[in-house]
Amino acid sequence: MQLVISGLAMGCVYGLIAMGFVLIYKATEAVNFAQGDMMMLGAFITLGLTNDQYMALPFWISVPIAISLMGCLGYLLDSLIIRRMFGQSQLAVVILTIALGFVARFLAGAIWGHDPQSLESPISGQYFRISDIVIGVPEIWIIGITISLTVVLFVFFAKTKLGVAMQAASQNQMAAYYMGIPVRRVNSLIWALSGIVAAIAGILFASKNAIDPGTGLLGIKAFAAAVIGGLGSLPGALLGGLLIGLIEPFAARYLEGDIARIMPYLVLVLILIFRPHGILSQVQKKKV
Amino acid sequence: MRIIFKKSYEADIRYFKDRVQASWYFILLVLAVILPFVINDYWVGEFSLMLIWAIAGMGLMLLVGHTGQASLGHAAFMAVGAYTNVILQNDFNIPFIISLPLSGLFAGILGICVALPTGKLHGIYMAIATIAIGVLAEDLIVILEPWTGGVGGIYAPAINIFGINFDRYTNVAELYWLILAITVLIIIGYKNILRSPLGRSFAAVRDSEISAQAMGVNIGKTRTLSFAISCAITGISGALMGHFSYVFTNETFNIVISINLLLMIVVGGVGFIHGAFLGAMVVTFLPSGISFTRDAFFSDFHIIPGIESGIFGMILIAVILFEPMGLYGRWLKIKAYFELFPFYRKDMFRRQKTYLKTERTR
Numbered sequence: 001m002q003l004v005i006s007g008l009a010m011g012c013v014y015g016l017i018a019m020g021f022v023l024i025y026k027a028t029e030a031v032n033f034a035q036g037d038m039m040m041l042g043a044f045i046t047l048g049l050t051n052d053q054y055m056a057l058p059f060w061i062s063v064p065i066a067i068s069l070m071g072c073l074g075y076l077l078d079s080l081i082i083r084r085m086f087g088q089s090q091l092a093v094v095i096l097t098i099a100l101g102f103v104a105r106f107l108a109g110a111i112w113g114h115d116p117q118s119l120e121s122p123i124s125g126q127y128f129r130i131s132d133i134v135i136g137v138p139e140i141w142i143i144g145i146t147i148s149l150t151v152v153l154f155v156f157f158a159k160t161k162l163g164v165a166m167q168a169a170s171q172n173q174m175a176a177y178y179m180g181i182p183v184r185r186v187n188s189l190i191w192a193l194s195g196i197v198a199a200i201a202g203i204l205f206a207s208k209n210a211i212d213p214g215t216g217l218l219g220i221k222a223f224a225a226a227v228i229g230g231l232g233s234l235p236g237a238l239l240g241g242l243l244i245g246l247i248e249p250f251a252a253r254y255l256e257g258d259i260a261r262i263m264p265y266l267v268l269v270l271i272l273i274f275r276p277h278g279i280l281s282q283v284q285k286k287k288v
Numbered sequence: 289m290r291i292i293f294k295k296s297y298e299a300d301i302r303y304f305k306d307r308v309q310a311s312w313y314f315i316l317l318v319l320a321v322i323l324p325f326v327i328n329d330y331w332v333g334e335f336s337l338m339l340i341w342a343i344a345g346m347g348l349m350l351l352v353g354h355t356g357q358a359s360l361g362h363a364a365f366m367a368v369g370a371y372t373n374v375i376l377q378n379d380f381n382i383p384f385i386i387s388l389p390l391s392g393l394f395a396g397i398l399g400i401c402v403a404l405p406t407g408k409l410h411g412i413y414m415a416i417a418t419i420a421i422g423v424l425a426e427d428l429i430v431i432l433e434p435w436t437g438g439v440g441g442i443y444a445p446a447i448n449i450f451g452i453n454f455d456r457y458t459n460v461a462e463l464y465w466l467i468l469a470i471t472v473l474i475i476i477g478y479k480n481i482l483r484s485p486l487g488r489s490f491a492a493v494r495d496s497e498i499s500a501q502a503m504g505v506n507i508g509k510t511r512t513l514s515f516a517i518s519c520a521i522t523g524i525s526g527a528l529m530g531h532f533s534y535v536f537t538n539e540t541f542n543i544v545i546s547i548n549l550l551l552m553i554v555v556g557g558v559g560f561i562h563g564a565f566l567g568a569m570v571v572t573f574l575p576s577g578i579s580f581t582r583d584a585f586f587s588d589f590h591i592i593p594g595i596e597s598g599i600f601g602m603i604l605i606a607v608i609l610f611e612p613m614g615l616y617g618r619w620l621k622i623k624a625y626f627e628l629f630p631f632y633r634k635d636m637f638r639r640q641k642t643y644l645k646t647e648r649t650r
Binding site for chain 1: 352358405406409411412413415416417419420421423424427428431543547550551554595597598600601602604605608609612
């Protein structure tokens with residue numbers, strides 16, 4: 001039971017990063033491999049604003065600042081860099097974002113150093129117990145925020161005008177233009193949104209674990225989660241994240257160390273072989 | 289400006305366009321051969337490393353540039369080549385000259401084993417599947433410790449062919465020539481594949497799977513074969529890398545190397561053999577270039593860890609934004625400018641405007 005709760009919390013963080021992947025994929029058909037690094041940046045910005053050795057702002061002030069900063073960063077990234085790749089192949093965008101990840105890791109290392117640091121947030125370090133199970137307060141926060149964010153985003157895509165416009169832009173850019181959708185601005189907005197999600201994931205991650213610039217490599221695992229769930233499906237991202245988050249602690253408990261470490265990837269390969277487009281697949285056969 | 293008038297089908301698939309081009313490549317080869325007499329041992333070692341990266345780059349180029357499949361796990365096949373090569377030599381006493389092709393072959397067979405189940409995947413899904421395979425391979429090396437030496441690593445024996453010794457530290461020039469010879473062989477083989485029906489079917493699959501299918505190309509078979517050949521070439525480069533670095537562990541071939549390989553060929557120019565070499569030059573000489581610049585201009589500059597990958601990332605962003613065809617694409621433009629001297633126009637290489645359609649319906 002202890003394992004389930006910590007696995008769920010970790011899985012929610014994976015799920016949040018995976019949601020960033022899915023958001024961008026859903027709206028622009030691009031895959032942002034720098035999503036993990038954006039999470040890392042979000043965490044470090046909050047840390048830089050909050051911790052005593054840097055700016056020492058109160059936590060509840062620095063969180064909105066960090067979230068809005070990351071939103072702006074996402075918007076600017078798209079409007080200054082990614083937009084030039086408009087209409088190019090997916091692979092080019094993948095490589096571009098990998099390169100952006102390199103730069104982000106270098107910047108974070110240059111500013112905040114390479115040692116692991118932890119965020120001094122009011123929710124970290126507290127816990128309570130129900131009979132013999134220890135539940136950390138951060139874990140409750142992580143699970144609660146993730147679930148509510150998933151619901152909000154799901155409703156946003158299904159119901160609001162902007163959400164539908166985003167889906168249209170991804171399915172056929174030219175047709176979306178003809179329908180009067182400002183495709184470029186919609187794309188930038190979705191990048192801003194995914195920056196915000198990344199920042200939230202980063203803050204939640206940092207209040208439970210220590211972070212260093214290499215934390216962004218977690219993004220690969222989160223991307224695996226997004227693929228397991230089926231790229232393009234928000235609940236799928238959460239599902240995949242939870243699956244990976246749950247597999248990890250249980251494998252570590254019941255299997256040998258080395259085999260346990262590869263379990264998430266083994267599951268990924270198996271799922272890709274038997275369900276090539278993920279559990280909640282979004283792919284339909286083309287009708288001619 | 290020369291005009292090529294092709295009079296036969298033969299002329300279309302020749303190795304060289306004309307004699308002038310052939311003589312340029314001959315001069316390049318001669319320069320490469322006499323290189324060790326001109327520069328010191330450190331730089332000969334660097335050039336050997338560049339050639340090894342270039343072989344690996346060619347392996348990946350065949351897959352990414354000519355068949356249009358992305359792989360982010362090719363370091364796994366370098367590892368397969370390196371370990372097979374050393375294990376064959378150490379435990380089975382097979383000489384290097386046989387174990388090298390065998391290690392390539394083994395990597396190729398494993399490539400088929402990987403390609404068969406993942407062959408149906410496309411684009412991004414293929415990329416993530418290969419990432420997973422790269423990570424799995426890294427951990428498998430640790431799990432298979434009795435053979436691979438696990439995290440402790442494994443030592444590559446000195447190469448000895450017909451009494452000539454090729455040692456990493458004492459015979460640097462000889463090792464360089466050996467690697468150069470293997471590189472030239474692989475280039476010839478690669479070029480031959482490209483001009484054969486197989487190579488044409490690779491290009492057909494890359495450009496449009498549906499039309500390739502309509503032309504009678506067996507997509508599954510072509511993709512699997514391309515993956516296998518690509519893995520075999522990469523395996524050979526891994527075997528050479530094993531000898532070059534003398535001792536290697538699971539960390540030598542980790543996921544970062546796979547990503548670097550892909551970035552390397554993108555910087556060089558996807559779809560050209562030259563691109564693999566240009567990219568390998570950037571990857572090999574960038575770190576030493578950065579440290580030399582730093583020593584020359586900023587003597588009191590404190591060392592920022594990770595600056596190499598930061599600068600590499602920025603170069604990459606610049607290349608993708610301003611020169612999507614890579615360094616070799618830039619070279620082609622410069623060449624066209626001088627060949628057509630007064631008539632070069634800015635828009636000659638402009639790409640058509642494209643709009644993205646969803647991949648979710650297929």
